[in-house]
Every structure is written in structure tokens, then in C-alpha cells.
Amino acid sequence: MTSQIIDGKKVAKLTRDQIREDVENWVSQGNRAPFLQVLQIGTDPASSTYIRAKTRACADVGIETGTKHLPDTMSAKDLKHEIHKINTDDSVDGILVQLPLPSHLSSHDVIESIDYRKDVDGFHPMNVGRLAVDQPTFKSCTPAGILELFKHYSIQVKSKHAVVVGASNIVGSPMAIMLSRENSSGKATTTICHKYTKDITRHTIDADILIVAAGQPGLIKAEMVKEGVVIIDVGINRVADETTEKGYKLVGDCDFEGLREKASWITPVPGGVGPMTVAMLMKNTLLAAKKSIYPD
Numbered sequence: 001m002t003s004q005i006i007d008g009k010k011v012a013k014l015t016r017d018q019i020r021e022d023v024e025n026w027v028s029q030g031n032r033a034p035f036l037q038v039l040q041i042g043t044d045p046a047s048s049t050y051i052r053a054k055t056r057a058c059a060d061v062g063i064e065t066g067t068k069h070l071p072d073t074m075s076a077k078d079l080k081h082e083i084h085k086i087n088t089d090d091s092v093d094g095i096l097v098q099l100p101l102p103s104h105l106s107s108h109d110v111i112e113s114i115d116y117r118k119d120v121d122g123f124h125p126m127n128v129g130r131l132a133v134d135q136p137t138f139k140s141c142t143p144a145g146i147l148e149l150f151k152h153y154s155i156q157v158k159s160k161h162a163v164v165v166g167a168s169n170i171v172g173s174p175m176a177i178m179l180s181r182e183n184s185s186g187k188a189t190t191t192i193c194h195k196y197t198k199d200i201t202r203h204t205i206d207a208d209i210l211i212v213a214a215g216q217p218g219l220i221k222a223e224m225v226k227e228g229v230v231i232i233d234v235g236i237n238r239v240a241d242e243t244t245e246k247g248y249k250l251v252g253d254c255d256f257e258g259l260r261e262k263a264s265w266i267t268p269v270p271g272g273v274g275p276m277t278v279a280m281l282m283k284n285t286l287l288a289a290k291k292s293i294y295p296d
Contacts, residue, residue, distance in 0.1 A: 001227065003259070003266040004153075008145075011152045012275035016061050019282050023062040026290065034289035036065045036094040036120065036281075037086050041079065041105065042072030047098045054096070057278045063285055072102040079105065080113045087115040093289040094120035096281070099170075117294040120284035123169065131174060134181045136293050138284045143175040145276025146211065146232055147185045155209075155230055155265060158187040163207035165220070165253070167194040171213040171234055179209075200224070212253040222258035231259055231266040234273050 027033055036058055038051055055065045070082065086092050095118045101107050111119070116126035122140035130137035150157055162179045166172040172192060179188040193203050195214075201224045204210055212220050213234035225231070235253030252269030259266060267273055287293055 003263040006267045008272040008275045012279040015279040020061040034063045037092045038067040039097045094285040140174040141280035142277045144280040160208035162188040162209040163191045164211045165193045166213035220254040228264045231263045
């Protein structure tokens, strides 16, 4: 068996095309274009790259953006004051604080200071709580993008055993919640593994669907999965590679070449989950502009 490739770039393009059409319709009805305010604290190069990709993608679908660059010496109090000003600005629909933050700032506190009605990342406790009880909410972008991939490729989730490796608040935990809910995109039996899990293979070998977001290159190998498994690799890791111009290459958390012979479906890295994460951010920003989740 050779895996079929889950093409995140293709599905993200289709998603963005639909969002562009929706934005055009929204604006043609006399509404202003959706607006996303990005905050970057410090000058982390990776964060700058991610922000450029997100703002370019927004421009492509007609969503306007602004980026505020704040010093990495900023106090928690001053940052919260800055966020409060944006919370009360009616011209801003969505707020994105680019993570990670400088070490002296608590991401929990900063996320909680964002108005949950503008939390287009889906990280605020209000939105995570509503997700857990299956209420309309801004869904965390990466897990939401993965469900879109399943939908596009008609990959069955209901009654399957889904194993999530990684228990972060951004990917692993919300992914497990979404897969286990009794709605049209869920109804899976779900297991979460993490760095304290003993004998991880005992769980991964039983997975019908394996979602890996551990930040560890090559963690999942062919002998750890069964024939026909669906593999979603969320990891994006830089590893040294002198044969490339940049001196490194991007790889996932899974041994792609080894797993291709066993998996029924697999995401590449890059070009799998990443483009969908950005597309879901745009979808959430449009929902925020329309007040679809939280009407006035």
C-alpha cells in the first residue's frame, strides 16, 4: 500500500476561494471589510515569518489587517492596556497575539485579556469551554483545519479510534474534544498521549486515525502504526541539511517515507496542515465580522 496524500495546499485554496466570495458578498451588502489586528511582542524571526504569511493570506481574500510591533520589554500591565484599547475598538473584528511571548509574559493571562468575541485564534477559555460543551464558538484553527481536510477527502471519523499525540492547548486538547463530540464531525473514540505516556506504541498501533503534534522530528515510525491508518502530521521542525541552500529542511513529527507504505492517507510537511490553519484563521475573522458566533 502506498498512501494517498492529503493536499492541504489544495484544500486551503478552495477554502480561501469560498471565504473571498463570502467577503465580497458581505462588503457588497454595505458592510465594511473584516479587520484583523495582529500584535507582535518582540522581533522573533519565526513569528515575523508567520505574521507575513497570515497577513498576505488575509489580503488575498479581502480581509484587512494591521500589525502592531511592541517591544519585548513591555510589561504585562502595558500589554493588557494595549489589548483593552483594541477590545473596545469597533473597527477591529479579530485580535491575534502572535505566540510565543517573551518569557516574562504569561500567555494564559494575555489570551484571557482578549475579548472572547474577537478571539479568532480560538484560545480564550470562553471559546474552549463552549467547544467542550458543543456550543457555537471560534474553534482553534489547526484542529478546525484538520476536520476540514477529513470532510474534503471523505475520511470517516465516526466510530473510529483517534489517537492524538501531544496535549497542547492549541492543538492536541481541542483536537481531542472536537473528535469526541457527538456532532457531524466527531463521534470518534479518542485517546490523548503525551510525553508522560508509558509505551506510546501500545496506543498508536491501535489508531485508525493518528494526529501527531508533539514537536519532535521523526517521533512516529512505521512499526508504531497499523496498516491503513490515517496520519495527520502537525509537527513542523527544522533539521540541519547541508544539501539545501538554507542549511536546513522542514520535517514533521512522523517518518513520512517509512509511513507512506502503511498509511491509507498521510499529510506531507510542509503543505499539509499548515495552509489549513491559516485558512481557518480567515474563516474565524469573517465569522467575527458577521457576529455569527456572538450576535450583539
